[in-house]
Amino acid sequence: MRKNLLAILLVLPALVMIVLFFIVPLIASILGAFEVGDAWGLGNFRKSFELYSGDMIFTVVIVTVSTALIGIFSIAIGGYLTLGENPRAVAILRWLYRWPMFIPFIVVGQILRTFLAKNGLMNNIFVSLGVLTPLQTVGFLDWRGIVIAFVWKQTPFVTLLVAGAMASLDRSTIEAARNLGASRLRILIEIVLPQISGTLLVGLILSFVTMMSVLSVPLMINAQSPTMLTADIAFRINAHGDYGVANALGMISLILTTGVALIYLRQTMKERS
């Protein structure tokens, strides 16, 4: 009993920190969403849908497309790392794919902003190579830029998880299928993928939540309308001091995130039963 108490006392300060500086403000944000002047109501939500329903769809589309692309690329890279037969290519890929992982989002925003712009390095290279004329160049600093930034930054993280799970699989079924003449693509889709789908799911959900709450990338790459909800929240606070609508938008993005997490969870439950 005394030992139990000691353990609780040791954990308590850290837990209090989480409750005080995360859970309490989270509740305040949910309550604040229903606060209109001095009364309770749905006015903030009405205003949010009036002003920002386009941005809500924009946010969902961007984050969903990014998550799908991250999934495809991480399976492809992880699959090659596991099943690739050229040791040199595998080693190069292993060294190459991780670079963007630890680069902060704000830096990703800055470097892609200068790279993808209409007059950025990418277009300059195409023009010098003669692929494009200066008049044909297009900037990517709209929804495409945000998707590229998210995929660029988050793919290595999911790949790291996926490749780790693939490496710890039992090799014998893979070898057996290979001996029976199955192609590597078929092995990846029919044998490897079903066994690592749990890890992939966790990685993708974590990425989804991260992308839903990143402010710096939409601010740096595309702050004009249509933009992401995070940029709208910042705008409501900084330009109008309007906490009601900001909290309502926050709650909408919270509901979107939980919704996605729940859909995926139900999917896995169904697959398992």
Place this chain on the structure above:
Amino acid sequence: MARFDFWWLPRAVILGLLAFIIFGPLTNMLLWTVAEKWYFPHMLPLEYGFSFWERVFSPRGNAMSSLATSILVASLTVVASLALAVPAGYALSRLKLPFRGLILLAFLIPQAFPNLPVYVNIARFFYQIGLNGTIAGVVMVHVTHGLVYAVWIATAAFSAVQIDLEEAARSIGAGPMRAFRDVTLPLAAPGLMASAIFVFLESLDEFTGSYFVGAPDVNTLPLLLYTASSGGNYQIASITALLLLIPSIGFMLVVERFLRADVLSKVGH
């Protein structure tokens, strides 16, 4: 009999493309840090030089004070996080704790919910009690955000230390504090070091919380990068980005030395 492998060409093309996608933007940033004059449609800068570096690193420049602020905030965040995480990690790995799984999960909450609405409301609350725009306020936000790494890695680091060693120290007469200080703590040190680096980098790179709680009084490097970039000053922004990038890349290269497989396999358990 050796047969010629015709797959080298698609392999080389794909790896080359990937290298371009990853290093193209990074090269672009490096070029901007030394570009004196660069405009469309020239592929490379027209003049190179370090005049912007001089401006950034001049003693009265914004960047030096931002760098100092960032390092101060990150160091305080590490100290506070470890002070909270070492006892918590020890209890979670060694002592009997009711609802242990739930407690571990609770530290994940700040990463599992969109945190922008939370920062907005913290800023509002801090404003009322006078913590907005102070170093202490920013540190508190960073500690809450980084605590999951600190606690989870500390728990894993203590779990990876064999309990026999601790019991051996106790059986030859060392008190519990002494056994912890002289045996468990030194053995868990590399793992704790890794969690300290994680927390330091998280704090160094944090933008959203600092933007709402710190700006404009506490001007960290990410905030300086943002203001420089929105002002169209790509040289200053790129040099700041490089300053933020070096510790991150360096960490990527050494992380496996600190975070050994035996600790890594226990994270989250």
